[in-house]
Amino acid sequence: MMKKNLLLTGIALALQILIAFGQHLETNNPLDIPLGDPYILYDKVSDAYYLYGTGGTENGFVAYASTDLKTWEKQGVVYSSAQSKNWGTKDFWAPEVYAYNGKYYLFYSAHWKENPNHELENYRIGVAVADKPTGPFEDLTGKPLFDPGYPIIDANVYFAEDGKCYLYYSRCCYKHPVQSEISKWAKDKGLYQEIEESWVYGVELKADFSGVAGQPKLLLRPPVAMNDQQAEWESRSVTSGEVNRRWTEGSYLFKHDGRYYMMYSANHFAGENYAVGYATGKHPLGPFVKSSFNPILEKNTNKGGVVSGTGHNSILLTKDGKRLCVYHGRTTETGDQRLVFIDPLEINKDGRLQVKGPTVGPVKIR
Known part of the structure; x- marks a missing residue:
């Protein structure tokens, strides 16, 4: 009798395992979560996923939690500028949260209150810390991470195998006109007198996140020549007459098989042509070469679909090793x-x- 019960128990356990492996983990697009610039952290401690993004509260950030990537519960405000070390005044954008040395670090963009020249875009990057993925996050120093002398947004951090950390960010288009064949074409067509551009930079971070080590290095920018393979898709906001700007922003770096992949977004975030491409390199600070297959994520409304404005992605590595594009x-x-x-x-x-x-x-997704 005992042997029979053990046999039945073994069979039942085997069936449960087979069912579990046969089940597909699913989500449902789009999620009913009104955020831009989304980023998902898988937290090993709580065995849960945490979603952050632009929006959800004024002058701060909210978070959502899930155990299956389909059902999400709002966790409330995890960061607020109403704190003694606050340095930002508005436009709190693009949060990314990393588990590091037993703490959680939130990197984000905001408008810097130190603005003697009254710049319309006075953006910098800040760092806040918490004991949990749901905060509350408190700013580390009461000032931006560093000041390159121009407005910057869209922080992304890469943790290298040798222990070094690298920060990637986008220089804003604001007051950054660039001469190119595209800008000459737009001027000749009577569209715009000048074209402003945003460029992606990388720089090594200090180990305690108190600042940067060394000088930022230019990694990606829009193409200069019109016959460049990337020129058509990266210039659609200009060529469609939408706006006099070309963006290279929302960068995200990861490594696979010894190669570094930098994903990035181009065109106006509020327009239908927002799209994602990528470049590859052999070092976290490049040089990077853009893929001939770009863009790899774009609108499908011109092909009978219903989705547009696809961009500012990040990559989630799930607990079972599956790579997902979050955008x-x-x-x-x-x-x-x-x-x-x-x-x-x-x-x-x-x-x-x-x-x-x-x-x-x-x-x-599995």
């Missing part, structure tokens, strides 16, 4: 509201990145 987008049904999307990211044998999206409805 914001819009649908014809939801209008201008930015919502969060999650789609699988695949890396082909030749190293090519492919985002399996944008999609609407159930998405199998």
Whole structure:
């Protein structure tokens, strides 16, 4: 009798394991979460996922938590500028949270209150720390991480195998006109007198996140020549007459098979042409070469779909090792509201990145 019970118990356990492995982890696009610039942290301590992004509260950030990437619960405000060490006044954007040395660090962009020249875009990057993914996060120093002398946004941090940390950010287009064949074309067409650009830089971080070590290095910028393979898709905001700016922003770095991948967004974040490309290099600070397959994520409304404005992505490595592309987008049904999307990211044998999206409805992610 005992042997029979043990046998039945073993069979039941085996069936449970088979069912578990046979189940597909799913999410549903778009998530019913009105955030831009989304970033998801998998926290090993709590065995849960935490989603952060632009929006949800005034002058701060909120978080959502999930155990399955489909059902999300709002955790409330995790960072607020109403604190003694606050240095930002408005436009709190693009938060990313990292678990590091037993603490959680939030990197974000905001408008710096030290603004003697009354600049319209006086953005810098700050760092706040907490004991939990849900905060409360408190600013480290009461001032921006560093001041390069121009407005910057969209912080991303890479933790290298040798213990070094690298910060990536985007110099704003603001007061940064650049001469190129694109700007000459726009001027000749009577569209714009000048074209402003944003560029992606990288710099090593100090170990305690109190500042940067060394000088920032230019890593990515929009193409100068019109016959450049990247020029068409990275210039759509200009060529469509939308705005006199070309962006290279929302960068995200990861490593695979000895190669560094830097994903980035181009075009106006509030427009339909916002899209994602990538570049590769052999070192965290480049040089980087843009992929000939760009863009790898863009609107599908011109192909019968309902999604546009796809961009400012990050990559989530799930607890079972699956890479997912997390980004914001819009649908014809939801209008201008930015919502969060999650789609699988695949890396082909030749190293090519492919985002399996944008999609609407159930998405199998395992």
